[in-house]
Amino acid sequence: MDLRAALARPLGYPRTVWPWRAVGYLVSGVPAGVAALVGLLLAAPLFVFGALALGRFERWRLRAVDRAPAPDPHRTPDRPGLAAWLRLRAREQATWRETAYALLHATVLWPLDLIALALCLGPPVVLLAAPVQFALDGHEAKIAKLVLVDSYPPTLLAAVLGALLLPVLLLPLGAYTAARAALARALLTPRDAELRDRIGEVTRSRARLVAAFEAERRRIERDLHDGAQQRLVALTMTLGLARLDAPPDSPLAAQLAKAHGEAAQVLTELRELIHGIHPQVLADYGLAAALADAADRSAVPVETDVDLPRLPAPVESAAYFAACEGLANVGRHSGADKARLTARYDAVDGRLTLLLHDDGRGGADPESGSGLTGLADRIAVLDGTLTISSPPGGPTLIRVEIPCPLPSA
Structure with missing residues (x-):
């Protein structure tokens, strides 16, 4: 279950852990947004590097409200070194999506998060704090800067009202958080770009495997051609010479003739096998x-x-x-x-x-x-x-x- 699934059951939603996960998600985004805004104002040329770090942090934060994996859409450079990393990041669409998200987060999203938290949690918290406020003062308390009370019963009534209002306001706060997380996922882990990158990497790895497979076939063909086949040729010639030295029509001559024929047959089969592995005419x-x-x-x-x-x-x-x-x-x-x-x-x-x-x-x-x-x-x-x-x-x-x-x- 994730936040969206929990919101589908509004009556049971306040009794789950997801309202507090939503609050934690929004609260943790405020410092990141402030840091992004400061980075934009003070070090604009380096903002892209900060955006990459923010994108990684935001994908990690998504786990608080969305259990679906949020993989890193960036590819690994083909060669080591900072120059290769910079060239790859400059060409990737994910880099500029993260930069756009960082700009949006620094200027719009974290203030909206604060407003949503204030509107949905502010009134219940103020009402719940009325008895504490009265106890600290000892004589009177001004609830929400609007209503002045001078006894405990009104403050207790305000606390009960706050307790009833809190689960009601947690629902719109959860809905806003779900939409906020969906926007972050759409910008930081776009499925189409992720699939294209991964398919491209799989295609390149398959091509490398095919090239390695063909190189191995050629190596096996060379080893058989230059090793086993040459030894069989030598063996066949030795058996042929031995047949010439053996007495005609003797048992030894018959055995040598049989061995010579078997060696010639094995040599023919080996040549067919070598041709099937990788014909020399194809390579040459x-x-x-x-x-x-x-x-x-x-x-x-x-x-x-x-x-x-x-x-x-x-x-x-x-x-x-x-x-x-x-x-x-x-x-x-x-x-x-x-x-x-x-x-x-x-x-x-x-x-x-x-x-x-x-x-x-x-x-x-x-x-x-x-x-x-x-x-x-x-x-x-x-x-x-x-x-x-x-x-x-x-x-x-x-x-x-x-x-x-x-x-x-």
């Missing part, structure tokens, strides 16, 4: 050559129409494996006689488009375990899209679009 010659190689390896004849420059490595890798998965599905599931693979890069829009068309039976469903769902997730990391048109009876068209910056020369 780019996506155009890698797509041509994938089309040549396809079980179904593939006509290619590829005209591409060198693109960023994560984009080339995602597009290549999307094409390979699509070609594998064509060979396994479509029953097609031929396929066509088209790839273009639009330098104006900064977008790679890859189209795979086959004349098969259609009916491709990404949710049937064809591997296309995983590819869609992989492409989505790069803000790309994968769309499939595959009506029953065919044809099937797979379209991949990946935004990417202009390739360097």
Whole structure:
């Protein structure tokens, strides 16, 4: 429950802790407002820095009346140092929202808070204090500077009236506090800016993860190519030489021939594995050559129409494996006689488009375990899209679009 939920039950509201939380929220804002006003008058050039501190303090104060989280909308600089921090803060919308709030708080909000406290708490407190005032004087008391009394019964009656008036006035005070807190939340933790910042940070972190993943794939490919594969090649050659030295038609020759064949088979499988992890042609010659190689390896004849420059490595890798998965599905599931693979890069829009068309039976469903769902997730990391048109009876068209910056020369 928070202040707004408590106000929805007006009869029970005075018996909860929320009226006093509201009072504490308004009272604690007055010194902050006075400090902001003094800072504005005495150190206007540094007011923005004070506004940042005030924004942090106000988000912390919101917890008194609103239990919903009020996260810091500011981003963390990409590099250490004061200069990077200043550049980032100057570009952030949250900084100028906090500055606007600080100006509003220094000039308008804290006086309004004082007025609300005075109007809603002043009369009940004055009436409740009438017996104390009379006891201190001993002869008479002037209630609220208006009514002069010279005995205890009128002061006690005033105290009872104050006790009855207090819960009544706590309701409008709570309503004002809820509106005041809502204004602070709207300016200091705007949901749209917060979501944009966080989505932007998630997007950047996903891009970094993809780049790290591709670098790791290339490292594994190099280790297998330069390590295990070379040892298998040497082993195969050694077994071949040993077969030449073994007596023909002997049991040793048969065992060596079998071992030689097994080593050759393992070498072939390892080469296929290396090619599946990250083909060397993709790293050396780019996506155009890698797509041509994938089309040549396809079980179904593939006509290619590829005209591409060198693109960023994560984009080339995602597009290549999307094409390979699509070609594998064509060979396994479509029953097609031929396929066509088209790839273009639009330098104006900064977008790679890859189209795979086959004349098969259609009916491709990404949710049937064809591997296309995983590819869609992989492409989505790069803000790309994968769309499939595959009506029953065919044809099937797979379209991949990946935004990417202009390739360097």
